[in-house]
Amino acid sequence: MPHHTPFLRSLISLVLLAVAGLAQVQAQVQAPAPSPSQSYPAQPIKIVIPFAPGGSSDIVGRVFGQYLADFTKQAVVADNKAGGNGIIGTQFVKAAAPDGYTLELTTNTTHAANVSLFKKLPYDAMKDFEHIGMFGLSASVAVVAKDSKIKSIADLVAYAKANPDKVFYGYYNSASQMTAALFSVRTGAPMTGVPYKAISNATTDLLGGQLQVLFMEYLPALPQIKGGNVLPLGVTAAKRYKAWPHVPAIAESYPGYEIGFHLGLAAPAGTPTPIINKLHGWLTQALADPAFKQRLDDLGMDPVTMSREDYRAYSAKEITRWAEFVKASGVEPQ
DSSP states (O other): OOOOOHHHHHHHHHHHHHHHHHHHHHHHHHSOOOOHHHHOOSSOEEEEESSOTTSHHHHHHHHHHHHHHHHHSSOEEEEEOOOGGGHHHHHHHHHSOSSSSEEEEEEHIIIIIHHHHOSSOSSOTTTTEEEEEEEEEEEEEEEEETTOSOOSHHHHHHHHHHOTTSOEEEESSHHHHHHHHHHHHHHTOOOEEEEOSSHHHHHHHHHTTSOSEEEEEHHHHHHHHHTTSEEEEEESSSSOOTTOTTSOBGGGTSTTOOOEEEEEEEEETTOOHHHHHHHHHHHHHHHHOHHHHHHHHHTTOEEOOOOHHHHHHHHHHHHHHHHHHHHHHTOOOO
């Protein structure tokens, strides 16, 4: 075996180190970098809520945002972009990069009713979005100010018929508009709608006497009723709401009157399927969590878990259902 000088041994060591280093560099070059879908999420996520703070979509969006932050270990920001019956926020999401970092808390207003309420909607409710999943279903309740002389649905109908120009209802989305408009048609009680940008403004005017009635979703109505600010007259679901067993369903007096709504989650069209599947999985996990389900229950919403395919089909059917509501109510598209 040849005898190597210290110099030669050092040279051989350097050559071996260089070869090893080249091999490592080559391996790193050949190894594919993780795709955006695999590394998602690598930055904060924004959930756009297309209505002002205080409503159903705002509350559920913020509650889910906390769960999504826990799942992803990323910050989740709730961003209220109110206006135009939810159109402003929905347009913003439509135009956002389809990378999973901008989502929308969708409602029957943004992705169903608006299709019939507006002649020229600046987005396609189905084609421009990836429908991720549903949170659940809820309904509304007709309320009056606590000092109102109206104490029941029968009182409201009688008063409206006796004072056809003196009953005003406020609306701030399709649920609050259609529930009142359909009530007016089904009961024959003349009522005039007044549009508001936010539920808080409509509530202020109800308490101030400028409005005689307001059809509020269960979620924002809960604290108002609990605080004694308003008196509930009747719920718009087919059956009584378990939190208020003494409040009748309007259908008890007017069979066939029933109107509820849903909340869901969507992303811009073109968002990679692996990212959509991740988000659907996290939503499904949240809905399976007893604590999250209890939060929704406390907010007056029945949780609903659907596959992505079933939810997309449901969303398409909702467009047809709300078209029937709009037609029956006599509301003219804008």
